[in-house]
Amino acid sequence: MSTSRKTAVVTGASSGIGAVYADRLAARGYDLILVARRADRLAALSGKLSETHGAKVQVLVADLEKETDVARVEAVLANDASVQVLVNNAGFARLRPLAQSSLNDSSSQVxxxxxxxxxxxxxxxxxxxxxxxxxxxxxxxxxxxxxxPVSSVYSGTKAYVLAFTRGLQDELANTGVKVQVVLPASTATEIWSEGVSGVPLSALRPETVMSAENMVDAALVGLDNGEAVTWPSVADESLWTKYDAARSALFAATQTGTPAPRYQKA
Structure with missing residues (x-):
């Protein structure tokens, strides 16, 4: 099936990072499928993007913590041949010690x-x-x-996203499918202002907080430049290169059947 326009699917699209991705991708000529829980926000954003960019916008009101809602989005992704971009942005944080967290909060993040x-x-x-x-x-x-000390579950989920994406990148290295992982630092979104995370935006040093617009624009430059891993706020690119090289060296050092000398009895 060929189409004159391609479609980008953005999850968590009703505000913040997702809404900016929707705007920027519409400006690049994509039609959109916007996925989020808040129907009113999606309707308002849909109208704005259609008017501003001439994009065809489909809204999918879905709570991606729920099986039935995930299944509805899966069906669209599996059957709409116009879909060319998927932005997996939906996510949230509950930043508090595990002993002070509910199992529901932890399970919801996962x-x-x-x-x-x-x-x-x-x-x-x-x-x-x-x-x-x-x-x-x-x-x-x-x-x-x-x-x-407050991010054990959240950090665990995002470590999964990084590891999952790196493995997928290797799987798809010889195909035309591109996969990028973006690692933002603190970004000004409604999660902070609503107190959802458990940490208010006012608790962060202003100079450490990036706008959602700057974050997405930087990430898209990284995508255009062919980056597999994008750190929007890291100026010294060599830090990631060294980190990744050390990771590879550490893994290589594990490839032996002999216990390390420090673990051997005298």
């Missing part, structure tokens, strides 16, 4: 940040491979490589 992202990627990938074309953008976090 369901949204890990399970739904994996399922939607599964759904879209066969079509991308059959067309040998497509882009998957997974939004992780700098906390994928660093855990705080």
């Amino acid at each position: 369901a949204l940040n890990v399970t739904s992202l994996t399922r939607l990627t599964h759904a879209v990938l066969p079509g991308f491979l059959s067309r040998n074309d497509g882009v998957i953008i997974n939004i992780a976090s700098v906390l994928a490589v660093h855990s705080l």
